[in-house]
Amino acid sequence: MKLHEALHIDLNEINREIENLVTRDKDVPKHSQLAQSILELVRSGGKRLRPLLLIVGSRFGPSAPGRRVLQLAAAAEFIHAASLIHDDIIDGAELRRGEAALHMKTGVLSAVHIGNYMSSRVIELLSKYTGDKNRYVHDLSAVATAQLCLGEYQQLAHAYDYSLTIEDYLEKSRNKTALLMATCLRVGALAAESSEEVAGILYRFGEALGMSFQIQDDLLDFTQSADVLGKPAGSDLQHGQVTLPVLFALEDESIAPAIRAIGPSSSPEEITHVLELISGSGALARTEQFSREILFEAERLAKQLSGYPAYSDLLTLLEYFSGRDR
Amino acid sequence: MNNQLITDTFRLLEAEMSPIAGIQLHLSPAECEPLLPALDGNDLQYERKVHLLGLYIILTLAARRHQECIPHHPDLTRNILDGDYLYSLYLQFAIKYRELDLVAYLAPSIKKLQIRRSNGDFAEHNPAAEMSEYLLQERRQRGRASKAI
Numbered sequence: 001m002k003l004h005e006a007l008h009i010d011l012n013e014i015n016r017e018i019e020n021l022v023t024r025d026k027d028v029p030k031h032s033q034l035a036q037s038i039l040e041l042v043r044s045g046g047k048r049l050r051p052l053l054l055i056v057g058s059r060f061g062p063s064a065p066g067r068r069v070l071q072l073a074a075a076a077e078f079i080h081a082a083s084l085i086h087d088d089i090i091d092g093a094e095l096r097r098g099e100a101a102l103h104m105k106t107g108v109l110s111a112v113h114i115g116n117y118m119s120s121r122v123i124e125l126l127s128k129y130t131g132d133k134n135r136y137v138h139d140l141s142a143v144a145t146a147q148l149c150l151g152e153y154q155q156l157a158h159a160y161d162y163s164l165t166i167e168d169y170l171e172k173s174r175n176k177t178a179l180l181m182a183t184c185l186r187v188g189a190l191a192a193e194s195s196e197e198v199a200g201i202l203y204r205f206g207e208a209l210g211m212s213f214q215i216q217d218d219l220l221d222f223t224q225s226a227d228v229l230g231k232p233a234g235s236d237l238q239h240g241q242v243t244l245p246v247l248f249a250l251e252d253e254s255i256a257p258a259i260r261a262i263g264p265s266s267s268p269e270e271i272t273h274v275l276e277l278i279s280g281s282g283a284l285a286r287t288e289q290f291s292r293e294i295l296f297e298a299e300r301l302a303k304q305l306s307g308y309p310a311y312s313d314l315l316t317l318l319e320y321f322s323g324r325d326r
Numbered sequence: 327m328n329n330q331l332i333t334d335t336f337r338l339l340e341a342e343m344s345p346i347a348g349i350q351l352h353l354s355p356a357e358c359e360p361l362l363p364a365l366d367g368n369d370l371q372y373e374r375k376v377h378l379l380g381l382y383i384i385l386t387l388a389a390r391r392h393q394e395c396i397p398h399h400p401d402l403t404r405n406i407l408d409g410d411y412l413y414s415l416y417l418q419f420a421i422k423y424r425e426l427d428l429v430a431y432l433a434p435s436i437k438k439l440q441i442r443r444s445n446g447d448f449a450e451h452n453p454a455a456e457m458s459e460y461l462l463q464e465r466r467q468r469g470r471a472s473k474a475i
Binding site for chain 2: 027033109138
């Protein structure tokens with residue numbers, strides 16, 4: 001069963017709302033390159049994790065989830081999609097979900113501004129939520145987006161940096177991935193008028209889920225084929241991303257020199273060789289265990305909300321993020 | 327030219343920016359000038375002038391960084407990230423200093439700027455004119471409110 005089905009969320013409704021963000025914008029001509037490329041991107045797939053998290057968050061408040069929650073959920077996906085457009089340019093990725101990345105179709109400069117359009121469209125929509133009690137909605141486009149950038153800066157600064165610590169890696173992952181997911185749960189809860197305490201627990205739960213998600217994503221670089229990934233296996237290693245499996249493998253003195261030798265000009269054969277060394281080192285199992293421990297912490301946080309009917313949704317999310325139902 | 331105001335604004339912006347971003351803010355005093363008449367002519371407190379000029383500088387620099395995103399250029403990544411970070415800082419700064427009404431006022435024109443630029447139209451954009459209109463409108467509303475009292 002897919003995640004949205006297990007959560008009893010109508011994905012079509014979310015997708016319609018996401019598409020409405022561009023199709024109902026009177027400033028965007030229907031057949032413009034901007035409209036078409038955004039629609040192609042959002043229709044190319046994606047699990048809609050962030051909207052789903054936001055909707056789950058909204059089930060912890062006394063108010064029934066209405067149009068506002070749906071609109072915030074769509075905004076969260078728009079922010080995520082905008083960041084993917086810019087990420088693909090930064091990473092030099094030619095493909096996204098098996099199709100040409102947006103910048104390959106429109107050119108870099110145009111793609112940068114299409115991503116900007118998506119962010120500014122969200123700000124335009126969220127601007128109508130005024131007053132102190134609505135300030136939380138801006139966490140999506142202000143705080144979470146800033147943290148996302150900081151995660152990217154950290155990744156850039158530490159490319160091929162084999163002296164990176166686990167704490168540095170975790171902070172980068174928190175900024176790059178976890179905080180937007182955490183913010184989605186919190187914003188959903190506050191939109192449904194939950195207490196700050198409940199929203200805070202959901203935020204920490206979402207942060208743990210996001211950390212685990214990023215670690216699992218980093219593992220895929222070692223465990224999945226190029227066909228499944230939509231990019232060459234070992235791509236992170238090639239681009240100098242020192243992820244948790246690499247950090248654990250570096251503790252093995254017998255393979256550390258080979259890992260440290262990987263640089264911007266390493267050949268595909270060298271990358272493949274080091275991938276095999278890391279895969280055979282036990283680093284992947286340690287990474288899996290690390291991810292599981294983070295999910296135990298998420299489970300502990302979830303239990304604090306066991307009195308809510310939506311507690312079962314948190315268990316569903318835990319099940320999904322643990323990879324047992326992916 | 328109000329050099330003290332410009333100096334104080336840059337000092338505040340540097341304090342607000344994360345050191346992780348490591349952005350060097352370069353905007354000449356002459357480029358800050360378009361907003362100064364509106365700041366001086368609307369009976370604003372000094373602190374608010376600093377905040378408004380800060381928002382103007384952030385917006386101008388964010389748009390400029392993204393305009394410089396040239397394929398295969400060595401600074402491409404840096405320019406994308408700097409622009410992204412500055413746009414999010416714009417919002418954070420506005421929230422912190424309670425200028426969300428200004429954000430709402432400027433939002434449609436900033437969005438239209440991105441649409442134009444995605445279409446290859448890089449005509450000069452100066453947020454000073456709209457910020458001035460906003461301040462004028464705000465002043466009129468204040469005047470009407472005080473008359474009503």
